[in-house]
Amino acid sequence: MSGIPPDPALHARLTDWVAAGLLDGSQAERIEAAERTRAAYGTVRAPRSGAPEAADRGRRVSLVVEALGYLGAVMAAIAGFLAVDTLWPGIPAGAQAAFAGAAALALGAAAIPLRGSAEPALVRLRSVLWLASTVSLAACAGVLAGRVGGFSPQVTVLAAAGTATVYAVPLWLRAPLPPQHLAMFAGAAMTLGSAVACLGEDVPLWAPGIAVWLLSAAWGVLAHRDRLPPRGTGHLAAAIGLLSGAQLTLAVPLGHLLALATAGGLVAAGVGLRRVWLLALGAYGTLQTVPQTAERYLPGSLAAPLSVLTVGVILLVLALLLAKWTKWTRWAERPAGPRSGGSARPAG
Template identity: 35%
Template structure:
């Protein structure tokens, strides 16, 4: 018969639940701890049992989704060439529809686990829909290149936006931004001028608009909007290079991000600016100062400045020296200003693409 050698503390059940939630221990390890201390240890609370059941259901949902995707791929690889276009569309459309309906079928009582399942299932449905639209546009409509890309991205954006409105998670927001960026880039490519630069400028514009909307708190969660907008800015800037105009756009973007990070003492924005600097400074220096010692000196100075700014922000971000109170609202511009700025960016970028595309 097992006896507890030491009387467990009264708050041990709460501690075990906290450690499970934090990932310090597994539910199995917590069960062994409860068994080791004997009857004096209170049983797990209903909240813990509910959490464990939700995680198990979530894991089964992910496993089932993976099996659906793998089965579809296996069927496609085995019989794809023997299938008609209609059969191919049925396989891809079936996978997309199954994932979409499975997301709707997830019960709300699962809480956060259910939300995560919704997000993953619907992201899979969005990707499968992209494949469905691509196959339909290619085999049925006979479209290709930028026409096909525009068709796919517009359709995917419509679905992603509807799912994001239904479930405003980071994954659904990412799908919307990716769709918008792809659609804008494909539309700019229709001009067949300045290959790569006009699509890059369009993607840069989508990133800038999303970044501004996140900065103004219009698109939430704010950190997701800033991150996705920053990625759009970086990818779009990179596509406009290595021409002189593209280098100017890229360096101006990086400088603006670093300045905003300093003013708002925002480490996320600074990280985006630092990543852009690492990507674009070597290209700019090699183009403008090839084979010169100035290149190494410029990189050294830029790196030192970024490190200094990072340390300054880390030491000062979020705390007022007088009161020691954490600042909650740092660097957020008014919503109306963000809307006006986003419209201005959209008009300016669209005008630039049209002018450059017809000249």
């Protein structure tokens, strides 16, 4: 978290609250980490009346720098691929790995001048550069293992994902931002899955799926307890991992139960936490699993289309209930004060 300078006023208040016994040390640390993440990815507040416009101009310049950085990185990558393909047809695998490694080094170096900035736009730019550097390093390791070393696909994935994870973890520790969190989770999930696949020549597909599912479940719990910030990104990563792991287990009967329970759990979590994207992921998992289950156990019947219709109706009802619940909650959370008679309650 040292990549984002702390807020002295917030730190002083938290210290006073810890001394007064209102919070413990770990709670104060999690609050400060959450506020740093929000400051990095939150909206920029408008300057107060009478404040000089220099700060606002500085923010606009930072946004321009961020946009130019994204555009320059994309154009440099495209130009590099086109130049290599044109000037060096049939480029050997060793040279491909060298180019990927050089790209990882260059992108990581480009983020160094931005490491001391607290401006949200520059923090985002640095985070994206770190993510691109992580992907490039994973590609370098994958080419070295698969094409230079001649290892199996499982070992190649293990080498690429393991390298990415080792690189992504310290970046996340330095600045726990969404891109670094997603890179760390993707690397860890692929490392674990490929490691299980490397245990033998005839490892069934459900074994890596179970491993990824268990990791994702633990990840979601830790993220919800603010052990893996930011919380929302942890929820998203865990949900995708749960669905992916469950889909890999559909070759066995219990896998269908696991996939259906996972999709139902995500729908329930979306309703309970009032997160539409969790509800959407649960709906996607349901639509992926229910037809496959119906076709496997009731082939040649109307079970598959009828099950999709039933699930669709249920999800529509849940969406309407969630929308109505959100409307009533927002009304209940309004600050106390005079409410006009016509607007005292939300329209049914």
